[in-house]
Amino acid sequence: MDVVGQIIGGGVARILIREKSGVKLEMGDLLLVDETGDNSLILQVTDLQYHSQVPQSMRELISGMKLEGLGASLDFMEPELRNYIVAQAKAILQVKDGHSTIPKSLPDFFNSVRHVKEDDLKFLTKPDNPLYVGDVRSGSKILDSKVYVNARDAISHHILIPATTGRGKSNLVKVMLWSLLDLGGFGILVLDPHDEYYGRNEKCLKDHPQSENLVYYSSEAPPGANSLIINLESIKPHHFSGIVSFSEAQNDAVNLAYHKYGKNWIIKILEGVSLPNVKETTLSVLIRKFNTILGIYIDDKGNFQSRNRLFSDTAGESTIKDIIRSLENGKIVVIDTSRLMGSVELLVGSIITGTIFNKYQRYKAENLLREKPVIGIVIEEAPRVLGGDVIATQGHNVYSTIAREGRKFNIGLIGITQLVSLIPKTILANMNTKIILGNEMAQERSEIMASASQDLSDDNRNIASLDKGEAIVSSIFTRFAVPIKTPFFDEFIEDYSNEEKEDKGKMAFI
Amino acid sequence: MYKFAHLADCHIGAQKYPELKELEMNAFKKCMDRCMVEKVDFIVISGDLFHSNLPNMGAVKEAVEKMKEVRDQGIPIYLNYGSHDYSPNETSIIDLLNSAGLIQKIVEGEVKDEKLKLKFFQDPATGAKLCGISARKMGLESSYYDALDRESLQNEPGFKIFVFHSAITDFKPEFLAEMDSIPLSLFPRGFNYYAGGHVHLHSEHHPEGYGSLTYPGPLFGSYSKDMEISARGEERGFYLVNFQDEVKEIEFIPLPVCKYEYMYQDAYGKNAIQVQNDLMDRFEKIDVEKKVVLLKIRGELSGGKTSNIDSRTIKDILTRKGALYVGINRHGLTSREQVKVKITESDIPSIEKRLFTDRVGDLNISEAKLQKNNGIKLAVELLRTLREEQKLNEKKKDYEERMKNVAIHTLHLEEVFYEN
Numbered sequence: 001m002d003v004v005g006q007i008i009g010g011g012v013a014r015i016l017i018r019e020k021s022g023v024k025l026e027m028g029d030l031l032l033v034d035e036t037g038d039n040s041l042i043l044q045v046t047d048l049q050y051h052s053q054v055p056q057s058m059r060e061l062i063s064g065m066k067l068e069g070l071g072a073s074l075d076f077m078e079p080e081l082r083n084y085i086v087a088q089a090k091a092i093l094q095v096k097d098g099h100s101t102i103p104k105s106l107p108d109f110f111n112s113v114r115h116v117k118e119d120d121l122k123f124l125t126k127p128d129n130p131l132y133v134g135d136v137r138s139g140s141k142i143l144d145s146k147v148y149v150n151a152r153d154a155i156s157h158h159i160l161i162p163a164t165t166g167r168g169k170s171n172l173v174k175v176m177l178w179s180l181l182d183l184g185g186f187g188i189l190v191l192d193p194h195d196e197y198y199g200r201n202e203k204c205l206k207d208h209p210q211s212e213n214l215v216y217y218s219s220e221a222p223p224g225a226n227s228l229i230i231n232l233e234s235i236k237p238h239h240f241s242g243i244v245s246f247s248e249a250q251n252d253a254v255n256l257a258y259h260k261y262g263k264n265w266i267i268k269i270l271e272g273v274s275l276p277n278v279k280e281t282t283l284s285v286l287i288r289k290f291n292t293i294l295g296i297y298i299d300d301k302g303n304f305q306s307r308n309r310l311f312s313d314t315a316g317e318s319t320i321k322d323i324i325r326s327l328e329n330g331k332i333v334v335i336d337t338s339r340l341m342g343s344v345e346l347l348v349g350s351i352i353t354g355t356i357f358n359k360y361q362r363y364k365a366e367n368l369l370r371e372k373p374v375i376g377i378v379i380e381e382a383p384r385v386l387g388g389d390v391i392a393t394q395g396h397n398v399y400s401t402i403a404r405e406g407r408k409f410n411i412g413l414i415g416i417t418q419l420v421s422l423i424p425k426t427i428l429a430n431m432n433t434k435i436i437l438g439n440e441m442a443q444e445r446s447e448i449m450a451s452a453s454q455d456l457s458d459d460n461r462n463i464a465s466l467d468k469g470e471a472i473v474s475s476i477f478t479r480f481a482v483p484i485k486t487p488f489f490d491e492f493i494e495d496y497s498n499e500e501k502e503d504k505g506k507m508a509f510i
Numbered sequence: 511m512y513k514f515a516h517l518a519d520c521h522i523g524a525q526k527y528p529e530l531k532e533l534e535m536n537a538f539k540k541c542m543d544r545c546m547v548e549k550v551d552f553i554v555i556s557g558d559l560f561h562s563n564l565p566n567m568g569a570v571k572e573a574v575e576k577m578k579e580v581r582d583q584g585i586p587i588y589l590n591y592g593s594h595d596y597s598p599n600e601t602s603i604i605d606l607l608n609s610a611g612l613i614q615k616i617v618e619g620e621v622k623d624e625k626l627k628l629k630f631f632q633d634p635a636t637g638a639k640l641c642g643i644s645a646r647k648m649g650l651e652s653s654y655y656d657a658l659d660r661e662s663l664q665n666e667p668g669f670k671i672f673v674f675h676s677a678i679t680d681f682k683p684e685f686l687a688e689m690d691s692i693p694l695s696l697f698p699r700g701f702n703y704y705a706g707g708h709v710h711l712h713s714e715h716h717p718e719g720y721g722s723l724t725y726p727g728p729l730f731g732s733y734s735k736d737m738e739i740s741a742r743g744e745e746r747g748f749y750l751v752n753f754q755d756e757v758k759e760i761e762f763i764p765l766p767v768c769k770y771e772y773m774y775q776d777a778y779g780k781n782a783i784q785v786q787n788d789l790m791d792r793f794e795k796i797d798v799e800k801k802v803v804l805l806k807i808r809g810e811l812s813g814g815k816t817s818n819i820d821s822r823t824i825k826d827i828l829t830r831k832g833a834l835y836v837g838i839n840r841h842g843l844t845s846r847e848q849v850k851v852k853i854t855e856s857d858i859p860s861i862e863k864r865l866f867t868d869r870v871g872d873l874n875i876s877e878a879k880l881q882k883n884n885g886i887k888l889a890v891e892l893l894r895t896l897r898e899e900q901k902l903n904e905k906k907k908d909y910e911e912r913m914k915n916v917a918i919h920t921l922h923l924e925e926v927f928y929e930n
Contacts, residue, residue, distance in 0.1 A: 221695040224656065227680045314715060315680050321687035322679065507657060509619045509626055510600060510644065
C-alpha cells in the first residue's frame with residue numbers, strides 16, 4: 001500500500017492526517033482508509049497546514065540566521081520527523097462490499113491512508129441515461145473513472161452551473177451537449193448568446209456523428225441551418241410576462257388588442273389602430289417600446305420592418321412549431337441569439353418554452369407524458385429570469401415557473417450563472433444538481449455551499465481553488481459531492497473524429 | 511420586356527369524380543389559354559403537372575392536346591418532377607413528353623467529388639437561364655440540396671430562374687409545419703426568380719440576398735383539403751412575371767373554375783338527430799346552384815352514432831338543389847356512445863400519418879430505415895403508391911407487376927429483386 005499519511009486526530013467533520021514526507025497532498029485529494037473486512041472509508045482533503053515539533057520562536061530564529069547568512073549549514077535534525085504537513089479531511093463515503101453509504105463512524109485511530117485508485121471507485125456504476133460530465137479528480141490528478149449522471153433525473157430536476165468567467169463553463173456545456181447527442185432522446189433547447197455551441201467556424205456539435213439530431217437556428221444561417229425568423233402571429237401577450245415590463249394601462253391595451261385582433265394584434269398596434277378606452281399616449285408608448293425593445297416598426301411606406309430581421313409578418317410561420325417538434329423528437333435545438341438584445345433573446349426563449357410547457361402540461365393531463373422525451377432548457381446568465389429582483393419587479397416568467405413546477409412535467413432548466421446569490425433560495429433548492437466550477441467571490445461561494453445537495457461547508461477553499469475545467473458535482477442523485485475534471489472539448493472529441501464515417505454510397509442525381 | 515408564366519401543382523389525374531375531373535382539366539386549359547392570350551415567352555411548371563408518374567391516359571390526352579396548342583404558338587414549357595410525378599428510373603409521363611419534345615425538363619446535373627453541379631438550360635428567345643431540382647418521394651431531395659454546388663450557380667451571369675418542388679422551412683405555412691422542408695440557407699443565392707411548387711397556397715417572398723420567390727399553389731387542387739382551402743377563400747391561379755435583366759413585375763392571376771360553398775357544422779354537445787336537423791335548416795337557406803359544396807362536421811356528439819348523420823341523404827338534398835359536387839369531411843366527428851378514437855387531423859393523409867406515428871413504437875424493428883420517422887414516411891408512401899387503381903385496359907397481371915415494381919422502388923429494394 002502506498003501510504004501517504006496517518007490519521008492522528010480530529011473528529012467526524014474534520015479528520016487530521018499527518019502527511020508522509022515526500023508526499024504532496026493536495027486540496028481536494030481523495031484518500032482511502034482500509035478497514036477490517038471489505039470495508040473502507042473515502043476522505044477528501046479540505047485544508048492543509050504546516051505543523052512542527054520545534055517551537056515557533058526556534059523556527060523563526062533558525063530562519064533568520066539562514067536568511068542573514070549566519071548559518072548556511074544550519075539545519076534541523078531529522079527534519080522529516082520534526083516538520084510536516086497536517087491535512088484536514090472530511091469523510092465523504094463509507095464503502096462496504098461494493099456499496100456506498102454516508103459515513104457515520106470514524107476510521108480507526110492511527111490508521112494509514114492512501115490515495116484513492118480507480119479500483120476503489122467501482123461502486124460508481126454507470127447509471128441509466130448516462131450523461132458524461134467528466135472524470136473523477138483527486139486534487140489535480142485525473143483518475144480513469146468517468147462520472148455520469150442520469151440525464152433523465154438530472155435534467156428534469158434542473159441543473160445549475162455556477163462559475164465565474166474563464167473557469168470552463170462553456171467547455172462543460174459543450175461536453176454535456178455532445179454527450180446528450182450520443183444518448184439521443186432528450187429535447188434540449190439551447191439559447192446561445194455567444195454562438196459557440198453549433199461550431200459555425202470551428203469544430204463543435206455540428207461535427208457530432210449524430211448531427212442529424214442537432215437543429216440550428218440563426219438570423220445569419222450558414223448553409224444547411226435554419227433562419228431564425230419568428231412570425232408576429234406566433235407571439236401572444238403572455239409571452240412578455242416577466243420578460244418585458246408593461247404598465248397596467250399598457251397591459252390592458254395589449255390584452256384588448258389581442259382580444260380584438262387575435263393573431264394580428266402586434267401589427268395592428270404598430271399600425272396605430274385605436275382601441276376603446278385606451279389613451280393615444282398609451283398606444284404611442286407601446287409602439288415605441290416595440291420599436292426599442294423588439295426592433296419592430298412600420299416604415300414610411302407602411303411596410304413592416306424588423307431591425308434584427310428576427311420578426312416577420314410573412315415568413316417564419318412554422319418556426320415555433322418546427323422547433324417544438326424537434327424538441328419532442330428528442331433533438332437538440334441551438335438558437336444563436338448572439339445578434340439579439342438580451343430581452344429579445346429571453347422573449348424568443350419564452351415563446352418556445354411557454355409553448356412546450358403548455359403542451360407538456362396537456363400531455364400529463366392526457367397521461368401521455370411518459371412517451372415524451374425530457375426537455376431541458378439551457379439558459380446563460382440565469383438570474384436575468386430567475387433573479388429575485390427580476391421576479392419581484394416583473395412577476396414570474398415561464399422560466400421561473402419551470403424552475404418551480406417543471407419537474408412535474410419532465411421539463412428542466414440547465415441554468416448557468418456567475419451570480420448565484422441573485423437567485424432566491426426557493427429556486428436554488430429546486431435545482432437539484434449543481435456542477436460547481438471555480439469561483440473567487442466569497443459571497444457566491446457561500447451561497448453555492450448553502451444550497452448544495454451535500455454538506456459543502458468545509459469546501460470553501462476547495463471551490464476557490466478549482467482550476468479551469470475542475471468542478472464538484474453535488475446532486476441529490478449522487479452519494480457524495482464528486483470532484484471531477486471535465487476534459488477539454490477539442491481533446492474530448494478527438495476520439496470521435498477518428499471514427500470512420502459511414503459510407504453513404506454514391507449519390508445518383510435524377 | 512419579356513414575360514413568363516409560373517404555375518405548379520396542376521395534379522392532372524388526381525380527381526376521381528367526373529364533375530371534379532372536369533374542373534381540374536378546365537383549370538389547366540384556362541391557364542394555358544391565358545398564357546397564350548398573354549403571349550408569354552415561356553411557361554415554368556414547378557412540379558406535379560400530373561398527379562402520378564403514370565396517370566389516367568384520358569386526362570393525359572386532354573392535357574397533351576392543350577400543351578401542343580401552346581407549343582405550336584412557339585411557347586416552350588420548362589418543368590421539373592414533383593413529388594407525385596417523379597420516377598426514380600426516369601420512366602414518368604414527364605419523361606415521355608420530354609422525349610416527344612412537348613415539354614423540356616430542366617433538371618440535369620452531375621455529382622463530382624460529392625458536389626452536385628447543376629446544368630443551366632437557356633431559353634432561346636429571352637436568354638433566361640433555368641436550372642432546378644426535382645422533388646423525390648418522402649422529401650429525399652434534401653440530399654441534393656446538401657450537396658449542391660451553390661457557388662457555381664451563384665457565379666453564373668444572366669437572368670436566372672431556379673425551379674424547385676419543395677417547401678422552404680422559412681416560408682412554410684403554420685398548418686403545414688409537419689411537412690418536410692428545406693431551409694432557405696441551402697438554396698443558391700443571387701437568382702432573379704425562384705419558382706416553387708409543392709406548397710398548396712400561393713405566396714410571394716423577397717428574402718434578402720435572394721430574388722423573388724413564389725409558390726403559385728395548385729390550379730385546382732388534388733385533395734379535399736385543397737378544396738376546403740379554396741372554399742374558404744384562397745384564390746387559385748398562377749403568376750405572370752415581366753422581366754428584362756431583372757424581375758420587373760409579378761402578378762398573381764386568379765383562375766376561378768367554379769363557385770364554392772363552405773359550411774362548418776359544430777356537432778359538440780348535440781345528438782345526431784339535432785345535427786342532422788340543423789343541417790337541413792341551413793340547407794334551406796343557402797344557394798348551392800352550380801357550386802362545389804364542402805361540408806365539415808366536427809365535434810363530439812352527445813348522443814347517437816355518427817352514422818346517424820347520413821352523408822347519402824345530405825348529398826342527395828344538396829345535389830337536388832343544384833350542387834355540382836358535395837364533399838363531406840367528418841373525420842373530426844365522434845360520439846360519446848362510440849369508442850373514442852382521438853382524431854385531431856382533418857384530412858386522410860394526416861390521419862394515416864398520425865396512425866402510423868402512434869403505432870410505429872409498438873413494433874420491434876431492428877432496421878433503422880424502418881424505425882421512427884423513416885418508417886412512418888415509408889409506410890405513408892407505400893400506402894399512397896399501393897392505392898393506385900387498375901387502369902382501363904390494363905390486364906390484372908400487368909397491374910400486379912406494376913404495383914410490385916412500385917412497391918420495390920418505394921422500399922428501395924431494387925438490389926434484392928433486380929439482378930442489375
